[in-house]
Amino acid sequence: MKPDWGNTLMDNYGTPALKLVDAHGCYVVDDQGREHLDLLAGIAVNSLGYGHPALVEAVHRQVASFAHVSNLFQSQPVIDVAAGLIDRFAAGDASLAAETRVFFCNSGAEANEAAFKLARLTGKRRILAAHHGFHGRTMGSLAMTGQPDKRRAFEPLPSGVEFYEYGDIEFLRTLVAQDPTDTAAIILEPIQGETGVIPAPDGFLADVRKLCDEHDILFVVDEVQTGVGRTGTFFAHQHDHVLPDVVTMAKGLGGGLPIGACLAHGRAAGLFGPGSHGTTFGGNPVACAAAKVVLAELDDAFLQQVRRNGELLAERVAQLPTVMQVRGRGLMLGLVLREPVAKQAVAKAAEFGVIINAPAEDVVRLTPPLIISAAEVDLAIERLGRLFEAVS
Missing domain, CATH: 3.40.640.10 (Type I PLP-dependent aspartate aminotransferase-like (Major domain))
Incomplete structure (x- = not known):
């Protein structure tokens, strides 16, 4: 039997849908070669994204x-x-x-x-x-x-x-x-x-x-x-x-x-x-x-950028018609959806090139790498908008 997740690991996580093989900046790459904008960062862990040169060195x-x-x-x-x-x-x-x-x-x-x-x-x-x-x-x-x-x-x-x-x-x-x-x-x-x-x-x-x-x-x-x-x-x-x-x-x-x-x-x-x-x-x-x-x-200028991009992300995502409320601060946001479809959104997120998380039936959590740029915020909004429409 070929070793895989299901026949080698205990079942406390279930079997994850995606297998990741590479990453860079704010993006992860799965074993099919698809690139995903990571809006979860390993559950708020990868603060400097992936492959940060100073950290690697x-x-x-x-x-x-x-x-x-x-x-x-x-x-x-x-x-x-x-x-x-x-x-x-x-x-x-x-x-x-x-x-x-x-x-x-x-x-x-x-x-x-x-x-x-x-x-x-x-x-x-x-x-x-x-x-x-x-x-x-x-x-x-x-x-x-x-x-x-x-x-x-x-x-x-x-x-x-x-x-x-x-x-x-x-x-x-x-x-x-x-x-x-x-x-x-x-x-x-x-x-x-x-x-x-x-x-x-x-x-x-x-x-x-x-x-x-x-x-x-x-x-x-x-x-x-x-x-x-x-x-x-x-x-x-x-x-x-x-x-x-x-x-x-x-x-x-x-x-x-x-x-x-x-x-x-x-x-x-x-x-x-x-x-x-x-x-x-x-x-x-x-x-x-x-x-x-x-x-x-994480100096003062870096933290100021986190605040700026957090405000931008919160403002932009609040304009999505499927989002009823945005909670949180900085780059830790909870999107309260108008329908309890957060877990369905997580399940389909890979089809739209994003990584997200659902701590509640009607809440999507965003904790992207702290290095996320304004351009990547724009990309996130475009992909999340299409994803939420698909599951609503």
């Missing part, structure tokens, strides 16, 4: 030196990327930078596992997470994921997690008040990506920050999908001018290579001690070499 150079040493030893790439993330988080505040530390891992789920453990190390039990939120599929991150269909088969999950209505600060205040002295952390996403690209209401993050300050609670912001320039600022919480205690990130940080990070400041930064947590591949030098390039590329 940095990875090659690091592999030729050493690909792995473990955290039993220091290596410069991991130090450089940690310093770069602290600099982006502190935004020029030297005192804040001095009290901020980073833990590296390999994925967003692992970053949220680290945040879960930090919360436990406060000595408190309760973690409050949002209904419909998504934080990963490991047991700890799944425990904080407010989607019962994803949780049910794996229960009992780690205890102590309670759920609040996303965006409802009065509900959250009431929940905290049930046992404020035993509430360790409140976790949220600035935009709920896996539920349909739903942004937090204006002022909600600031209200949560105030609530956490009142009761000595860690404020954890999951920036796995929204971070690393995706919304037009390096971190999405920076739009709201709030400062979390803990930030988790992954996806776009490695530009296609697997890397996650949990960043903490103040007392949260000192909760892990030697031996309290770890991972063999966390801070892998090759992944960090790629992340260092991503950090260097």
Whole structure:
């Protein structure tokens, strides 16, 4: 029997319809030689697109030196990327930078596992997470994921997690008040990506920050999908001018290579001690070499371009007759369709030369490479328009 996806891999993903063999810039190429405009970027991962010269060169150079040493030893790439993330988080505040530390891992789920453990190390039990939120599929991150269909088969999950209505600060205040002295952390996403690209209401993050300050609670912001320039600022919480205690990130940080990070400041930064947590591949030098390039590329001019093209894409796609509403920010958009045909659109997208995703029956998610150009936005609109008409 010839090896293929179906007879070699477990069935947790089903069998993908497309087999990709090449990619460049914002385009992927399938095994039939067809080129597709990628408006998903590996689910917000390929921040610099495909084949970015500086990233390719940095990875090659690091592999030729050493690909792995473990955290039993220091290596410069991991130090450089940690310093770069602290600099982006502190935004020029030297005192804040001095009290901020980073833990590296390999994925967003692992970053949220680290945040879960930090919360436990406060000595408190309760973690409050949002209904419909998504934080990963490991047991700890799944425990904080407010989607019962994803949780049910794996229960009992780690205890102590309670759920609040996303965006409802009065509900959250009431929940905290049930046992404020035993509430360790409140976790949220600035935009709920896996539920349909739903942004937090204006002022909600600031209200949560105030609530956490009142009761000595860690404020954890999951920036796995929204971070690393995706919304037009390096971190999405920076739009709201709030400062979390803990930030988790992954996806776009490695530009296609697997890397996650949990960043903490103040007392949260000192909760892990030697031996309290770890991972063999966390801070892998090759992944960090790629992340260092991503950090260097995402300067102010680059982020301004993300905002500009995100606004252009949102404006243009809102004019399509099949689109009822556009949600999100920057280059993380949810297109709410007038009919629940999003999954049909995903199934037919290859016929129209685009790659998209459907987190809900009536929502198409767009998270293209951050390097997408205005001309490629025009092409996206033309192809999406024809696709949506075909499935409506």
